[in-house]
Amino acid sequence: MKKLFIISLLVPLWVWAALAPNQLTVIDGRGGARITETVTFDKEEYLSLADLSASWNAQAAWSELIGNADLKLPGHTLRFSADNTFFLADGKSYNLFNPARLYQGELYVPMELFTRFLIPLWGRSIIWDSKDRKLSLGGISPEQIKIPEARRRKQVQAKQGIQKVVVDPGHGGKDPGAVGPTGLCEKDVNLEIALMLKAILEQEHNLIVVMTRSDDTFIPLGERTKLANQEAADVFISIHCNAAPRKKVKLKTMRGSETYFLSLAKTDDARATAAMENSAIDFEQPQKNVAHQDAVQFILWDMVQNEFLTESSDLAELVQESLARKLPAVPNRGINQAGFYVLNGAYMPAILVETAFISHRDEEKLLKKPDNLKKIARGIADGLEAFAKKYKKELGQ
Ligand SMILES: [Zn+2]
Structure with missing residues (x-):
């Protein structure tokens, strides 16, 4: 009798317990197992952050005021926000397919968090066995965090x-x-301006310029910032032309240049512009419905988090100012913020310049003339120079 009792203590409970479809076993860092119930939203299975933090022996703090939940592990912090597909792992943002969700007063995170992100990011310490429905969370030590190469070099630079x-x-x-x-x-038009800008920056400013494309090639959005990060670039400038929604009045009236930095879209127009530029995703994943989610889905994390937010908005302002000065025929729409996919993930000040409205008859005409494109390129270069000076001054050089 006594012997049997000991055995039953040694063999974890989950061997006997047949798991219901909405249950899984979480194995913590010390080998302890617990059965957790999951919830399914839109065919994706979710775990509650509270359960997760209990298994991880972590601290979870949900701030109703800010709408954020932090999960603090030794050496790692994860931050989620309800209805947001972006999350932060150790300060870097990642984009889930499914948003974190608030359900019965608790925050739930999708299983893809582990399979798509934490397992590749944090290595072998996390294992998901989908057949036996076992999630091993493993011991996590700070050495396992991979600091992106770009950021490491950035600190030196x-x-x-x-x-x-x-x-x-x-x-x-x-x-x-x-x-x-x-x-x-x-x-x-974008390519022509970009090549002119490259020539100016190299020849007159002695800068190293890396182009995401130098000819008429298709480059996925994510590849663009990835390249910038790999190159450990100091600044990322994306060049575009704006277009009005296909309504007669808007096609006639909407015109001008504007410069965006990545953040929450503040106006409907900004949201529409972001949605349009983000729709390049359509060309990358025609089978997926990503682009048709509201542009808000692409909004990066509350950008108060972003260490480059101030720099990005400064850069946007200086570029927009000098752009408007160089080409007064194009009205100045000022700087704006929106959730551009192409700017997401850039570890550096990053802006997106909408040089003019290609959908506007006069501005299209203007964009056909190389002289004007040169002025636009020069406007951007001047703005960048002003930014570089300001930046240097702040560093005390
Ligand atoms: Zn564009």
């Missing part, structure tokens, strides 16, 4: 000012971008 710039001509290849009333393609 911080005192040297701006040296390397990534110039990103929007769209390309099978993605023409917006198309003007007489058929001018945004991708071609």
